[in-house]
Amino acid sequence: MDNLENQKNILISFPDGKKKEFSKGIKGLEIAGNISKSLEKKSVAMKVNGEFKDLSDEINNDSKIEIVTIESEDGLEIMRHTLTAQVLAKAIKNLYPKSKLAIGPTIENGFYYDVLLEKPLSNEDLPKIEKEMKKIVQVGNKIKKSYVNKQEALKLFSEKGETYKVDIIKESKQENNFQIYFQENTNFFDLCYGPHLPNLKHVGSFKLTKVAGAYWKGDSKNEMLQRIYGTAWKNEDDLKKYLNILEEAEKRDHRKIGKKLELFHLQEEAVGSVFWHDKGWKIFLEIEAYIRKKLNAQGYKEVKTPQIIDRTLWEKSGHWTKFKENMFLAKGDDNKVLALKPMNCPGHVEIFKQGLKSYRDLPIRMAEFGSCHRNEPSGALHGIMRVRQFTQDDAHIFCTESQVTEESLKFCDLLREIYKDFGFKELKVKFSDRPKERAGTDQVWDKAEKALLKAVKEAKLKYELNPGEGAFYGPKLEFVLTDAIGRDWQCGTLQMDFVLPERLEATYIDENGQKKYPVMLHRAILGSLERWIGIIIEQYSGKFPIWLAPTQITICTITEKNCNYAKAIDKSLKDAGIRTELDNRNEKIGYKIREHSDKKVPIILVVGDKENSTESVSIRRLGNKDFEQMKFNEFIKFFRKELEIK
RNA sequence: GCCGGAUUAGCUCAGUCGGUAGAGCAACUGAUUUGUAAUCAGUGGGUCGGCGGUUCAAAUCCGUCAUCCGGCACCA
Numbered sequence: 061m062d063n064l065e066n067q068k069n070i071l072i073s074f075p076d077g078k079k080k081e082f083s084k085g086i087k088g089l090e091i092a093g094n095i096s097k098s099l100e101k102k103s104v105a106m107k108v109n110g111e112f113k114d115l116s117d118e119i120n121n122d123s124k125i126e127i128v129t130i131e132s133e134d135g136l137e138i139m140r141h142t143l144t145a146q147v148l149a150k151a152i153k154n155l156y157p158k159s160k161l162a163i164g165p166t167i168e169n170g171f172y173y174d175v176l177l178e179k180p181l182s183n184e185d186l187p188k189i190e191k192e193m194k195k196i197v198q199v200g201n202k203i204k205k206s207y208v209n210k211q212e213a214l215k216l217f218s219e220k221g222e223t224y225k226v227d228i229i230k231e232s233k234q235e236n237n238f239q240i241y242f243q244e245n246t247n248f249f250d251l252c253y254g255p256h257l258p259n260l261k262h263v264g265s266f267k268l269t270k271v272a273g274a275y276w277k278g279d280s281k282n283e284m285l286q287r288i289y290g291t292a293w294k295n296e297d298d299l300k301k302y303l304n305i306l307e308e309a310e311k312r313d314h315r316k317i318g319k320k321l322e323l324f325h326l327q328e329e330a331v332g333s334v335f336w337h338d339k340g341w342k343i344f345l346e347i348e349a350y351i352r353k354k355l356n357a358q359g360y361k362e363v364k365t366p367q368i369i370d371r372t373l374w375e376k377s378g379h380w381t382k383f384k385e386n387m388f389l390a391k392g393d394d395n396k397v398l399a400l401k402p403m404n405c406p407g408h409v410e411i412f413k414q415g416l417k418s419y420r421d422l423p424i425r426m427a428e429f430g431s432c433h434r435n436e437p438s439g440a441l442h443g444i445m446r447v448r449q450f451t452q453d454d455a456h457i458f459c460t461e462s463q464v465t466e467e468s469l470k471f472c473d474l475l476r477e478i479y480k481d482f483g484f485k486e487l488k489v490k491f492s493d494r495p496k497e498r499a500g501t502d503q504v505w506d507k508a509e510k511a512l513l514k515a516v517k518e519a520k521l522k523y524e525l526n527p528g529e530g531a532f533y534g535p536k537l538e539f540v541l542t543d544a545i546g547r548d549w550q551c552g553t554l555q556m557d558f559v560l561p562e563r564l565e566a567t568y569i570d571e572n573g574q575k576k577y578p579v580m581l582h583r584a585i586l587g588s589l590e591r592w593i594g595i596i597i598e599q600y601s602g603k604f605p606i607w608l609a610p611t612q613i614t615i616c617t618i619t620e621k622n623c624n625y626a627k628a629i630d631k632s633l634k635d636a637g638i639r640t641e642l643d644n645r646n647e648k649i650g651y652k653i654r655e656h657s658d659k660k661v662p663i664i665l666v667v668g669d670k671e672n673s674t675e676s677v678s679i680r681r682l683g684n685k686d687f688e689q690m691k692f693n694e695f696i697k698f699f700r701k702e703l704e705i706k
Numbered sequence: 707g708c709c710g711g712a713u714u715a716g717c718u719c720a721g722u723c724g725g726u727a728g729a730g731c732a733a734c735u736g737a738u739u740u741g742u743a744a745u746c747a748g749u750g751g752g753u754c755g756g757c758g759g760u761u762c763a764a765a766u767c768c769g770u771c772a773u774c775c776g777g778c779a780c781c782a
Contacts, residue, residue, distance in 0.1 A: 182710055183776085272777030273709025280779040284709055287777070315775095319717080328755090328773050383782055403782060437707050437780055438773095446781080531782080582782095619739045646739065654743035668741055680742060687742065 071122040088115035089258070092127045102129040104262055105138050105255040112138075114205055114255040130262045131294070137166055140292045142257040143193075143266055144171035146203060146241065148288060150248045151192035161250065162224040162276060162285050169302060170266075170291035174274055176224070181286050186268040189288065193266070200261040201243040205254070213238040217251065224276070225251050265299040266292035308545060314597035315443040321602055321659060323593075323610070324444060332441050332448030334590055339610035342639065343593055346608055348429055351453050351478070351586070358474055360427040360455055365407030367431065371397045376564055377406040386435045388448075404430035405557075405582060408456045409564045412578075417568040422578060423459035423467055429589070430454045443594055450588035457581040458561070460570075461507060464579055468515030468537075468554060475552050475585045476519075479541055482596055483605070486542035489521045492529035499533055499559045508556045508579075509535045533559035543599045551592065555582040602660045603682060607703055610639065614661045615677075616652040617644045618668030625672040629665065629692060636696060638703075657682060663699075 069081045072091065082091065088108075092115065093100035106113050107126040112134075119125070128134045144164040152159050152175055164173035208216065210229060217225040228251065229238065241256055242249035257263070267290060274287040293299040310316075318324050323340030326333075336344060352362065368390055374380040379387075379402065388400040401407065408426045417424070430452045440446050457467050479487060491513065494505045512535050516523050523537070530536050539552035557580040561567075567575040586592040596608075606612055613633060617626045623644045630642045641661075643652050649666060656664050666678040666687070677695055680687040690698065 180709060184711095270776060271710065274778045275708075278779075280708070284778075286709075289777080326774090331773075377782095379782060386780090386782085405782085434781080439707065439778080440780060441774090616742090618741055621739080648738095648740050648745065649742055650740090651744055652742085657743055664742080666742065670741080678742080685742085 070119065072119070073122075073124050075124075075126050082119070084120055085118045087118055088113065088125070088127070091119075091125060095127070099127060099129070102131060103127045104130050104135050104257050107134075112255050115258055116205055130257075135262075136264075136292075136294060138255055139257060139262060139264060139294075140166040140171045141252075141254075142203065142260070143263055143292050144173050144290065145250055145252050146243060146248075146256060147193045147196050147260065147263065148173045148189070148268075148290065149175075149250055150196055150243070150246070151189050152288070153248065154192055154196075155189060160224055161222055163228075167289075170269070170289065172287050172289045174276070174285040174287050176283070177286050180273070181271045181288070183271060186271065186288075190268045193268075197260050197263045200259060201245060202259040203256050204242055204244060205256075206240050206242075207237050208240055209236045210234070210238065213240070213251065216240065216249075264292060264294045265296045266290055267299060267303070305545060309547070309598075312545070312598040312601045313443075314445070314594040317597050317602040318444065318594075321610070323597070326444070331438075332436060334444050334447060334449070340593070342610040343604070343608055344589060347586070347589060347592070350481075350607075352429075354474060354478060355425075355427050355455065358425070358470065360425040362427045362429075363408065363411055364428060365401070365404055365411065365430070367401060368398045369401055369407065371399055373406050373410070374399055377409075377560060378563060379403070379406070388433045388435055400433035401430070402432055402434045404428050404432065404452065404454045405456055405560060405580070406564060409560060409566050409580070412458055413564070413566050417458075417578075419460060419568055419570045419576075422568060423457050423463050425455060425457045425467075427455035428452075444590045445594040447588075447590050450590045452584055452588055453586045453592075454582075454584050457583065458566070458568075458578040459581065460576075461511070461579055464508070464511040464556065464581070465515045465518070467581055468512060469518050471554055471581070471583050472515065472519035472521060472537075475539060476521075478585050479539075479552075483599065484541040484543065487521070488540040488542070488548070489516060489523035490526040490529075490538040490540065491516060491523045492526040492531075492536050492538065494535065495528050495530050495532060497532060498530070504558050505535070508558060512537065512554075512556055531555050531557070533557045543595065544601070547598075549595050551587045551595070552585045553583065553587070556580075557582055604660065604662070606662050609660070609662050611641050611659070611661050612639045613663045613665055613699075614641045614643055614656045615665045615667060616649060616656070618649055618666065620644070620646065622667050622669065622672050626667050629667065629677065632692075632696065636700065638699065653680065665695075 068084050070084050071079055072082055073079045082094075088106040089100065089103065092103040103115060105128040106115060107128060108117070108119060108123050110124070112128070128138065130139065144166065148171070149161050149164055152161070152173065156177055158178055160176040162174035162176065164171065210232070213229045214226060217229065232238075239252055239254050240249050241252050241254065268288060269291055270289045272287045272289070273284045276282040276285055291299070291302055293302060318340065321339060322337050323343065324337055325335045327335065355362065370392070371380060374384075374387070383402060387402050390398045390400065392398045408428065411426065412424065431449065432452060433449050436446060436448050441448070459467050476487065493509050498505070516537060526538070534556035536553060536555040538550055540548050540550045542548055558577070561577040561580050566578065568578055570576045604610070615626050615630050617623055626642060626644055630640055633640045643656065645652070653664060660682060662682045664680045666680060671677055671689070674691070675693075676689050676691045678687050678689050679695065
């Protein structure tokens with residue numbers, strides 16, 4: 061009976077729809093070879109019914125099979141995985157025999173491996189490790205696999221002293237089929253969920269990029285391991301391309317550009333707070349004015365709430381318990397403890413509570429450019445992107461449950477419109493639903509999630525589910541945009557809150573004369589203005605569009621003779637509300653052009669004798685080598701029109 | 707907060723073996739009055755992040771604190 065069973069054929073179907081019979085127990089590599097020799101050569105793994113498997117794995121049932129080649133995205137991923145688990149790990153063990161391996165996953169563009177070492181690494185150690193890796197790759201060993209059960213696995217890794225692997229095996233729910241990968245002719249083996257390249261000849265170009273500390277299991281209570289990061293690509297060209305992108309990102313660094321363009325500075329005496337210089341502050345004010353205009357048009361009412369508020373309010377709102385460590389405190393009279401506000405919502409609720417509210421008053425959309433202080437951990441600070449004092453484009457919408465979808469929808473539209481104006485085209489949305497620990501009944505959560513989901517769908521936004529990641533008081537949407545060089549930034553948020561109004565006893569009177577708690581929508585589009593400006597500095601690489609540029613036009617004279625004409629032009633432009641500078645220094649025009657181009661001024665007007673006598677200007681735009689001439693009167697009209705287009 | 711690295715002129719950076727500092731740009735002065743990405747010459751500028759230690763002698767070696775950078779953890 062058993063024999064008959066074993067000889068039975070199985071039916072394999074391929075992605076192109078074709079089907080073929082094979083004998084039971086056939087291996088992936090044999091199937092690839094059966095299709096073509098070239099496929100066999102390129103193949104590195106397979107997908108069996110959508111699940112990744114090694115080519116050495118047997119297939120015993122009718123299955124859908126997809127052969128993964130080294131040229132595919134999946135192949136690249138497997139190569140990276142093998143590179144970290146088999147090559148980097150082995151290199152570390154060769155160089156540091158007493159090290160203990162933890163985990164080595166792939167990440168975007170590369171991989172890392174976490175290890176415990178006797179002595180922490182520094183960047184100077186990377187070339188040495190890289191060299192060792194190259195040696196291992198050059199040998200080009202085959203990678204083989206065996207299956208063991210839990211007990212065997214525990215024994216293997218206990219004997220080896222790999223305590224982290226032992227830990228992983230112990231915590232695993234599975235009893236059998238632990239995969240042990242090893243390289244032929246070596247004593248190296250490692251536990252891994254695979255799959256791996258069948259041999260190291262498929263490894264492409266790679267580079268170790270940085271070392272860092274990282275907590276075991278990502279928990280700061282655990283010991284710190286050494287994390288070695290690397291990047292890997294199909295070939296040298298792809299690797300170089302990627303390294304170029306990194307270089308480009310470095311050039312765009314908002315800290316560098318901020319200094320060069322004199323936008324802001326940071327200093328020791330005010331760690332985590334921005335000193336805005338006039339040029340940076342112009343950008344800040346321009347953005348604030350822009351948002352204010354948008355909010356006014358949408359029926360928001362702007363307010364301003366106190367900077368310092370007694371701790372009792374934070375206790376009532378629930379923030380004190382959770383966040384008091386991160387609040388800046390001030391001493392008041394009679395030993396009162398006051399806190400610099402870390403957020404605006406309780407303040408807004410207090411405004412809502414003034415006077416009796418009717419359902420007819422709702423929705424109330426309360427906005428504030430709220431300046432907040434949070435004592436962020438020192439290691440979290442980053443330029444102006446993560447600071448201790450920041451300004452939110454914050455607003456809270458107090459509404460009835462039936463208004464939630466419409467308000468959410470309106471918000472999504474506004475958010476998209478605003479992102480578009482800043483040149484962001486791609487938008488991702490994460491929908492975070494109920495977390496394990498939460499406030500409010502399941503019925504309320506059902507209602508809230510349904511309403512929010514309806515809004516995303518009606519807004520025609522693509523979203524991905526982020527299960528269990530909602531706030532404790534309600535589900536939320538997180539808006540992630542992609543910048544000019546493909547990096548993601550999470551900025552906007554929309555959170556539904558059924559808790560805070562109740563905690564702070566904010567009510568309205570409904571149609572039946574009953575007191576009810578309103579729903580509160582917490583929402584921000586830019587998030588923090590400081591961070592937003594950091595992001596757009598990098599998005600534009602310092603070349604701000606005209607409406608945001610701190611200096612929109614610089615007027616350059618050719619000689620002293622043109623000074624009066626230049627001054628007259630400067631005055632007319634300033635009178636028209638245009639941000640200009642006048643450069644009438646005794647310098648060559650090439651020198652001036654270079655300097656102002658370097659400062660990313662979008663338009664340079666050159667005036668010499670020719671322009672003076674014809675009341676015209678020469679217009680040179682940033683990034684253009686040539687220039688055009690225009691009558692000054694026309695130019696001013698033309699420019700104003702350009703300003704209206706964002 | 708944790709791990710590693712860094713901190714030298716206004717800016718970007720060099721500084722060997724421990725022998726008390728150097729470049730380019732910028733600034734200032736003078737000459738040049740110039741047509742679309744750097745005109746020439748000269749001058750000044752530093753408690754080498756702070757404090758302490760080792761040493762005849764410290765930018766350099768050691769300790770410590772601060773800040774910044776790369777990650778981790780955190781992010782109401």
